Amino acid sequence: MIDINPRAQQHSDIRQAIREICRAFDSTYWQSIEEKAGYPEKFVETLTQAGWLSVLIPETYGGGGASLTEASVILEEINRAGANSGACHAQMYIMGTLLRHGSDVQKQKYLPPIAAGNLRLQSFAVTEPTTGTDTTKTKTFAEKRGNRYIVNGQKVWISRVQHSDLMLLLARTTPIEQVTKKTEGLSVFLVDLRQNAGKGLTVRPIKNMVNHETNELFFDDFEIPADNLIGEEGKGFRYILDGMNAERILIAAECIGDGYWFIDKARHYATQRVVFDRPIGQNQGIQFPIARAYANIRAADLMRYEAAQLFEAHQPCGAEANMVKLLAADASWEAANVCLQTHGGYGFAVEYDVERKFRETRLYQVAPISTNLILSYIAEHVLGLPRSF
Numbered sequence: 001m002i003d004i005n006p007r008a009q010q011h012s013d014i015r016q017a018i019r020e021i022c023r024a025f026d027s028t029y030w031q032s033i034e035e036k037a038g039y040p041e042k043f044v045e046t047l048t049q050a051g052w053l054s055v056l057i058p059e060t061y062g063g064g065g066a067s068l069t070e071a072s073v074i075l076e077e078i079n080r081a082g083a084n085s086g087a088c089h090a091q092m093y094i095m096g097t098l099l100r101h102g103s104d105v106q107k108q109k110y111l112p113p114i115a116a117g118n119l120r121l122q123s124f125a126v127t128e129p130t131t132g133t134d135t136t137k138t139k140t141f142a143e144k145r146g147n148r149y150i151v152n153g154q155k156v157w158i159s160r161v162q163h164s165d166l167m168l169l170l171a172r173t174t175p176i177e178q179v180t181k182k183t184e185g186l187s188v189f190l191v192d193l194r195q196n197a198g199k200g201l202t203v204r205p206i207k208n209m210v211n212h213e214t215n216e217l218f219f220d221d222f223e224i225p226a227d228n229l230i231g232e233e234g235k236g237f238r239y240i241l242d243g244m245n246a247e248r249i250l251i252a253a254e255c256i257g258d259g260y261w262f263i264d265k266a267r268h269y270a271t272q273r274v275v276f277d278r279p280i281g282q283n284q285g286i287q288f289p290i291a292r293a294y295a296n297i298r299a300a301d302l303m304r305y306e307a308a309q310l311f312e313a314h315q316p317c318g319a320e321a322n323m324v325k326l327l328a329a330d331a332s333w334e335a336a337n338v339c340l341q342t343h344g345g346y347g348f349a350v351e352y353d354v355e356r357k358f359r360e361t362r363l364y365q366v367a368p369i370s371t372n373l374i375l376s377y378i379a380e381h382v383l384g385l386p387r388s389f
């Protein structure tokens with residue numbers, strides 16, 4: 001069968017290796033995990049042990065020393081194979097915060113075991129129930145007392161906490177009323193989840209539309225050693241923003257992988273399914289939406305490489321990273337709709353996987369950043385339109 005991704009020959013060693021792993025975790029595997037609302041532990045462990053989730057860690061710490069483009073190809077191929085990167089992608093997109101802003105001691109302590117697959121850094125706690133996207137209003141507060149910080153507050157939608165050893169936490173360390181700029185006074189901590197069960201951190205799972213392990217977190221005099229502060233106290237918002245361009249590009253690659261999966265699935269079904277004595281794909285009413293969705297995925301894919309190359313060259317890439325996330329999430333959602341429509345009633349049947357992927361790809365319009373917030377970034381920072389909030 002022809003590969004609809006014209007870049008399939010680029011990074012072909014990575015693509016082949018990921019496809020090989022994903023073959024062992026087929027449709028039946030994902031359906032059985034979803035049926036029991038379980039976590040794809042074996043899949044994540046296989047990727048971990050093969051070193052694919054620590055590729056962004058430099059080789060000096062035992063990691064793969066890969067580029068962001070290569071990392072994006074890994075996530076693309078996972079989603080392209082019908083699997084879901086959401087179970088394990090965070091280790092890639094939050095790694096930059098530890099790499100760029102962590103101390104040498106922190107990096108020596110944590111990076112080698114993460115690279116060896118003995119520790120997971122898969123959780124990132126930013127969102128709060130009462131502040132939502134307005135991150136600088138973060139209320140969770142970490143108060144320094146001697147060599148510890150005492151944390152009180154609440155987070156929501158914090159994913160993979162139950163399957164991660166470490167979590168990055170954003171908390172206020174100076175009250176908002178006492179800072180000159182609202183982006184100041186926020187700090188990032190590396191929380192060791194292993195030693196903290198029942199010690200002031202309560203984790204309450206949230207049932208949701210996709211089979212995604214995500215939780216409410218309640219901090220009640222929860223202690224973090226001062227050594228686990230990342231970088232300088234009060235500068236955490238900048239560290240988080242720094243990592244967001246990488247996050248946007250990697251998430252876009254997942255959308256692109258989904259898009260190719262939906263297009264492939266739709267064209268296959270359109271070729272096989274015979275109604276009115278001919279394949280439904282012979283009708284242009286079926287062909288055109290598939291072709292249009294494909295064109296949009298290809299356009300987003302091009303933008304992904306441009307954004308990743310700028311990032312790797314340490315050039316400003318906020319505009320491209322945001323735009324590719326927007327374009328890719330829209331294109332994958334369009335492809336999902338087209339794929340479901342092409343399948344008619346069978347699109348709703350669990351055994352075809354279309355309805356599962358449909359729900360999974362819908363999430364990218366909201367998390368980790370919602371579409372409106374990206375549009376407002378483009379309007380304000382790229383086009384110079386007046387600031388709206």
Ligand SMILES: Cc1cc2nc3c(=O)[nH]c(=O)nc-3n(C[C@H](O)[C@H](O)[C@H](O)COP(=O)(O)OP(=O)(O)OC[C@H]3O[C@@H](n4cnc5c(N)ncnc54)[C@H](O)[C@@H]3O)c2cc1C
Nearest residue numbers: 124125126127132133157158159214367368369370372373
């Ligand atoms: C399954 C799942 C997993 C998640 N995992 C994590 C995680 O691991 N860690 C984490 O920190 N967070 C996580 N999130 C949270 C996610 O990042 C947020 O849901 C997302 O950023 C949107 O925030 P919100 O839900 O509070 O929406 P709100 O901020 O309440 O916004 C609601 C809607 O209003 C729109 N809106 C808000 N303000 C404006 C404005 N000024 N102009 C125009 N439109 C506006 C938004 O775009 C959005 O569509 C997850 C969410 C989900 C659903």
